[in-house]
Amino acid sequence: MPETVSLTIDGLxxxxxxxxPVATAILSSGRTSFRRSVRGEPRGPLCGMGICYECRVxxxxxxxxxxxxxxxxxxxxxxxxx
Amino acid sequence: MDKxxxxxxxxxxxxxxxxxxxxxxxxxxxxxxTIIDDNPHxxxxxxxxEQRKQSAPEAxxxxxxxxxxxxxxxxxxxxxxxxxxxxxxxxxxxxxxxLSYHQLIIATGAxxxxxxxxxxxxxxxxxxxxxxxxxxSGLSISGKKVVVAGSGPLLxxxxxxxxxxxxxLRLIAEQAPRRxxxxxxxxxxxxxxxxxxxxxxxxxxxxxxxxxxxxxxxxEGDEKLRSVTLRxxxxxxxxxxxxxxxxxxxxANTELAxxxxxxxxxxxxxxxxxxxxSVANVYCAGEATGIGGLELSVVExxxxxxxxxxxxxxxxxxxxxxxxxxxxxxxxxxxxQLRDELKDLPQPxxxxxRCEDVTLEKxxxxxxxxxxxxxxxxxxxxxxGRICGSAVEFLFHWTPKSVRxxxxxxxxxxxxxxxxxxxxxxxxxxxxxx
Numbered sequence: 001m002p003e004t005v006s007l008t009i010d011g012l013x014x015x016x017x018x019x020x021p022v023a024t025a026i027l028s029s030g031r032t033s034f035r036r037s038v039r040g041e042p043r044g045p046l047c048g049m050g051i052c053y054e055c056r057v058x059x060x061x062x063x064x065x066x067x068x069x070x071x072x073x074x075x076x077x078x079x080x081x082x
Numbered sequence: 083m084d085k086x087x088x089x090x091x092x093x094x095x096x097x098x099x100x101x102x103x104x105x106x107x108x109x110x111x112x113x114x115x116t117i118i119d120d121n122p123h124x125x126x127x128x129x130x131x132e133q134r135k136q137s138a139p140e141a142x143x144x145x146x147x148x149x150x151x152x153x154x155x156x157x158x159x160x161x162x163x164x165x166x167x168x169x170x171x172x173x174x175x176x177x178x179x180x181l182s183y184h185q186l187i188i189a190t191g192a193x194x195x196x197x198x199x200x201x202x203x204x205x206x207x208x209x210x211x212x213x214x215x216x217x218x219s220g221l222s223i224s225g226k227k228v229v230v231a232g233s234g235p236l237l238x239x240x241x242x243x244x245x246x247x248x249x250x251l252r253l254i255a256e257q258a259p260r261r262x263x264x265x266x267x268x269x270x271x272x273x274x275x276x277x278x279x280x281x282x283x284x285x286x287x288x289x290x291x292x293x294x295x296x297x298x299x300x301x302e303g304d305e306k307l308r309s310v311t312l313r314x315x316x317x318x319x320x321x322x323x324x325x326x327x328x329x330x331x332x333x334a335n336t337e338l339a340x341x342x343x344x345x346x347x348x349x350x351x352x353x354x355x356x357x358x359x360s361v362a363n364v365y366c367a368g369e370a371t372g373i374g375g376l377e378l379s380v381v382e383x384x385x386x387x388x389x390x391x392x393x394x395x396x397x398x399x400x401x402x403x404x405x406x407x408x409x410x411x412x413x414x415x416x417x418x419q420l421r422d423e424l425k426d427l428p429q430p431x432x433x434x435x436r437c438e439d440v441t442l443e444k445x446x447x448x449x450x451x452x453x454x455x456x457x458x459x460x461x462x463x464x465x466x467g468r469i470c471g472s473a474v475e476f477l478f479h480w481t482p483k484s485v486r487x488x489x490x491x492x493x494x495x496x497x498x499x500x501x502x503x504x505x506x507x508x509x510x511x512x513x514x515x516x
Contacts, residue, residue, distance in 0.1 A: 017220060019122075019133070019219075020219060021122070021219050021220075024216055024220045024221045027216065027221050028222065032205035032305070033205050033305060037203070037433075037439050038438055041439070042205050042305050043203060044205030044208075044306070045212060046196070046209055047208075047211075047212045048211065048213065048215030049121075049127055049193065049212065049215055050121065051193045051335075051469070052436070052465050052468070052469050053463070053464035053491070064491070069120065069122065071122050
């Protein structure tokens with residue numbers, strides 16, 4: 001068994017293998033909308049490699065972070081805006 | 083925010099195939115080499131580490147070589163500023179790096195080209211490489227209905243990978259016509275390794291429909307994707323799916339090179355025989371110099387690494403294989419050229435700039451990039467035009483704007499590290515906000 005970490009996504013506790021990007025953890029938890037666009041449309045990851053900024057979320061209170069580039073860590077608090 | 087000073091002889095920006103091989107070659111000269119990369123791990127996109135299985139043997143080998151050569155790795159750090167020659171600044175969670183170097187090798191790779199069509203902003207419409215990256219990092223695709231569409235050899239590689247991971251692959255739609263792909267297929271036979279790759283792909287994709295001259299015209303859904311409508315000739319078909327993996331070949335990441343004032347030609351970094359750019363002590367290798375594939379990146383990386391450390395003979399020994407691979411790259415460019423019909427995909431109300439929700443009709447009344455930026459905010463969001471830029475260039479032939487720091491959005495604390503910046507820099511603070 002790989003090592004796992006536990007974090008909360010919109011208040012819901014999830015456990016994922018260590019090293020999983022936050023974006024993957026969010027999608028795996030069943031969410032597809034990560035944020036709302038300027039017009040209020042749902043948006044989710046597009047490029048998967050840190051270029052498009054569509055997957056940005058709030059991690060431990062810090063807003064606008066690219067969830068595809070941040071590995072999950074124990075006790076992390078992730079808030080989507082979807 | 084902590085300022086972290088770092089000094090090296092050769093700084094390599096980008097830890098993909100070109101960056102890793104450049105670092106290894108440079109390290110043979112017994113100089114201090116550092117790789118800085120935006121991702122949590124080196125490998126870049128094609129050698130991205132996988133959650134469930136071993137990475138490609140070649141990738142493992144190069145990463146080991148880099149470690150054995152005592153190349154320093156800085157991961158999760160985004161280069162955003164070039165305050166003076168010989169210095170770059172990068173933002174990481176641990177602070178702002180100030181990196182001093184004598185020689186710089188730019189190996190920033192490529193990104194997918196995205197073209198706007200109705201519904202392309204829906205969640206679960208992703209890049210082909212984008213979906214692959216997420217699945218490699220642990221997203222389960224087993225039993226999910228997937229349509230792969232767009233253009234380029236990446237579509238096949240992604241489709242084969244997703245199928246291996248259990249995806250229910252409904253269709254691969256390639257916009258290029260068969261008559262262009264046939265000569266490309268024949269050219270492959272001069273490259274035994276590529277033939278092997280193709281045969282493997284064919285086996286993996288046995289029974290999957292691969293349609294040429296076919297492309298998506300709309301994605302449907304409300305909160306997320308439900309189906310995609312594709313066109314081939316006069317026929318249209320609607321397919322239910324969970325994911326649409328869609329990218330129209332690749333475009334070079336040239337922002338850092340442009341910031342350093344390196345000469346660009348046709349959207350790629352222009353280099354000489356030794357991979358040297360137009361700026362002294364700055365080299366460039368891999369996809370940023372033109373889309374050429376993995377093998378070319380590996381050869382160019384080695385040449386750049388040798389050249390940057392005056393190991394010119396070793397560099398010259400690789401010129402022959404580079405020429406051969408570049409000829410192949412030209413064939414690829416020609417085969418996967420975008421057809422003009424794709425310009426008709428976006429409707430007046432279709433969003434082109436996803437960051438600022440700028441629609442096609444708002445752009446149609448503009449005269450160029452500058453007026454579009456000022457009057458519609460197109461390209462002014464956090465991606466700084468990296469996504470809409472190549473689409474706008476294709477749709478309107480507008481030449482891209484000049485590049486100013488920060489070339490990636492950064493935290494206010496990191497901006498403060500630029501406090502010695504000129505007026506020009508300061509002006510950007512206002513524009514570059516999230």
